[in-house]
Amino acid sequence: DQQVKQNSPSLSVQEGRISILNCDYTNSMFDYFLWYKKYPAEGPTFLISISSIKDKNEDGRFTVFLNKSAKHLSLHIVPSQPGDSAVYFCAASPRGNQFYFGTGTSLTVIP
Amino acid sequence: GAVVSQHPSWVICKSGTSVKIECRSLDFQATTMFWYRQFPKQSLMLMATSNEGSKATYEQGVEKDKFLINHASLTLSTLTVTSAHPEDSSFYICSTIPGQTYEQYFGPGTRLTVT
Numbered sequence: 478d479q480q481v482k483q484n485s486p487s488l489s490v491q492e493g494r495i496s497i498l499n500c501d502y503t504n505s506m507f508d509y510f511l512w513y514k515k516y517p518a519e520g521p522t523f524l525i526s527i528s529s530i531k532d533k534n535e536d537g538r539f540t541v542f543l544n545k546s547a548k549h550l551s552l553h554i555v556p557s558q559p560g561d562s563a564v565y566f567c568a569a570s571p572r573g574n575q576f577y578f579g580t581g582t583s584l585t586v587i588p
Numbered sequence: 589g590a591v592v593s594q595h596p597s598w599v600i601c602k603s604g605t606s607v608k609i610e611c612r613s614l615d616f617q618a619t620t621m622f623w624y625r626q627f628p629k630q631s632l633m634l635m636a637t638s639n640e641g642s643k644a645t646y647e648q649g650v651e652k653d654k655f656l657i658n659h660a661s662l663t664l665s666t667l668t669v670t671s672a673h674p675e676d677s678s679f680y681i682c683s684t685i686p687g688q689t690y691e692q693y694f695g696p697g698t699r700l701t702v703t
Contacts, residue, residue, distance in 0.1 A: 479631075486629075509690045520592070520681050520694030521632070566632065573690040576622070578632040 480504045481569050483579035491587050496554040498582045500567035503548065507569035507577075512541060512552045515564045515581070524565075525552070557586045591615055592684060594695035601672055601702055609667045609698045611682030617662035618684040622692065623655075626679045638665040672702045 482501045490496045498512075508529040513521035527534040527541045527550070534541050540553045554561055564581045591614040601607050611621055621638040636657050637645045644657035656668040669676055679699050683692040 481631075511691065513694075518679070518697065518699060520594075520683070520697045523691050523693065526691055568632075568692075570690055573685065575634060575637075576690075576692065577634075578624075580629075580631040 479580070480507075481567060481577045481579040483565075483567060483582050485582050486580070487583040487585070489585045489587060490557045492559060493556045496552075496557045496561065496584055496586070498552040498554075498565050498567075498584065500550045500552075500579050501548060502550075502569050502577075504569070504571065504577075505548070506571040508572060509570045510541070510543060510550050511568045511570070511576075512539075513566045513568065513578075514561075515566060517564075521566060554584075557584075559586045559588050562586050592618075592682065592693050592695040594680075594682060594698050596698060597696060598699045599701070601700070603673055603702055604671055606668055606670045607672055607700060609669070609680055609682075609700075611665045611667070611684075611695050613663050613684055613686070616686045618665075618686065619662060621659060621665040621682055621684045623657060623665075623667050624681045624683065626681065626697075632681065635667075640665075669700065672700070674702045676700060677702045 511526040512524040515521040525539045543550045564583045566581045567579045568576050570576045593612045595610045619640045623635045624632040635650045638657045638659040640659045646652045659665040681697040683694040
């Protein structure tokens with residue numbers, strides 16, 4: 478049973494525009510959410526996180542939004558750059574005990 | 589950020605042999621390490637949580653006798669795939685949480701190909 482879902486397997490965006498990656502979860506016990514970026518044949522790299530007490534967290538070009546009532550989070554990248562092209566995973570955790578990952582969204586930023 | 593290394597980065601082995609994968613934390617002590625596997629175009633699946641000095645905790649459906657985990661020191665955890673079969677071919681990644689937050693730092697991964 479997939480508790481964290483990323484329904485868009487791929488996304489293409491023009492350079493300079495906004496990239497919006499979406500993630501849905503089902504477990505109301507999740508209280509911490511993270512986004513990771515992954516290149517082929519490499520381990521994921523941490524990008525940004527948010528706890529359930531917040532609804533927004535911003536770090537440079539990356540902003541994560543959390544809608545607890547909808548059990549939905551999104552990652553906004555603006556402006557998008559070609560180097561942002563990678564697979565993005567969202568992950569959720571109940572108090573850091575376990576981490577559940579979505580299936581990933583492959584982002585392509587077109588120069 | 590924290591550095592986690594894995595060795596080897598790619599290993600090819602024959603069916604029936606065993607393969608050991610090492611995961612090291614290079615600049616911090618890791619009491620807990622996580623082991624994941626990833627199939628192509630699929631999510632990262634947690635296999636087990638490795639605790640220094642005690643037995644690993646395996647996720648449901650993961651055979652502990654097949655995937656042996658040893659966390660003998662605060663900087664090293666090993667995953668041994670015993671009697672490997674072609675269906676064990678996958679990308680294995682370790683991670684740890686070095687600080688007080690829940691931010692995991694991942695190793696670069698090990699690609700296992702069983703022929």
